[in-house]
Amino acid sequence: MNTVAHSLSDSATMLRRQLRRMQRYPSMTLMLIGMPVVFLLLFVYVFGGTLGNGIGGVGGGRRAYVDYVAPGIILMAMASAAQGTAISVAMDMTEGIVDRFRTMAIWRPSVLTGHVIGSVLQALLGIVVVVGVAIAIGFRPDASPVEWLAAVGLLIGFAFALTWLSLGLGLAAKTVESASNSPMILMLLPFFGSGFVPTDTMPTALRWFAEYQPFTPLTETLRGLLTGDPIGDAGAQAVGWCVGITVAGYLWSKYRFDRTASH
Structure with a gap:
């Protein structure tokens, strides 16, 4: 077996391991997916009437607010999945399974590859659930097929970015509790x-922070793609954040993993 085939085979094995772990710990998966759904229902049905009237939109009230808040909740679902990634990696590092892998003839980066692909799939599962619930309570995206493809591409890119970042957090954690x-x-x-x-309703200092942190351009881009709002330069900023976080997270995770493996 050549090197490429060997690495692909080992990565597929590690991916299967991660998928079986999801089956073995369904409560964690349900918690990570359920939390954004709870926030969606809470904000739409408890605060949506007032907030929807404040932001305007077609019809006002909850009808307008569910269209506004759904993209933010979708991104929150991805952040929730990142927490599960950090916990999963920390469990591997603290329970000794990685030490066992080191004694086996496997492609060492496949351990991280399995985590990355498994976590991205878990994040996409959470997104499907959130979008389904949002549509059930009134979310009506107005995206063309091209805009849907762009939205899916953005979400996959951000999922990879958050996964690599959360891998680094899990590798740096001393315990599973701190990783969580x-x-x-x-x-x-x-x-x-x-x-x-909207950020323009915030106090000056908080508005400055809100406008220059990664979730705002990502939210504005996703909202624009799904509901037809103008995106402006938010799209370029969103792609830049995805690339930057992915590169930084990958280099950090690789450094932490190689450092641990050398001890």
Whole structure:
């Protein structure tokens, strides 16, 4: 077996391992997917009437707000999946399974590759559930096939970015408990962006932070693609954030993994 075939085979094996872990721990998967759904229902049915009237839109009220908030909740679902990635990696690092892998004739990066692909698939599953619930409660995207493809591409790119970042967080964590807490900032960032309310309604300092953190251009781009709102330069910023986070997360994860493997 040549090197490429060997690496692909090992990566596929590690991916199957991650998918079986999802089956073995369904409560974690349900929690990671269920939390964004809870936030969606909470904001639409509890706050949606007032917030929807404030942002305007067709019909106002909950009808307008579900169209506004759904893209932010979709990105929150991806951030929630990142927490599961960090926990999964930390479990591998603390339970000794990686030490066992080192004694086997496997392509060493396949351990990370399996985590990455498995986590992206889990994130996409969460997105499908959130979009399904959003449509059930009134979300009506107005995207063309090309815009849908662009939205899916953006989500896959951001899923890879957050996965590599969360891999680094999991590898850097000393315990599984700390790994579960470290990605929480990713869950909070959508609240401090344009995911739930327009940034121009925020105080000056908070508005400055909201406009220059990654979730705002990603939210604006996804919202524009799905609902027909203008995107402006948010699209270029969103792609830039995806590329930057992916590169930084990959280099950090590789450094942490190689450093651990050398000990």
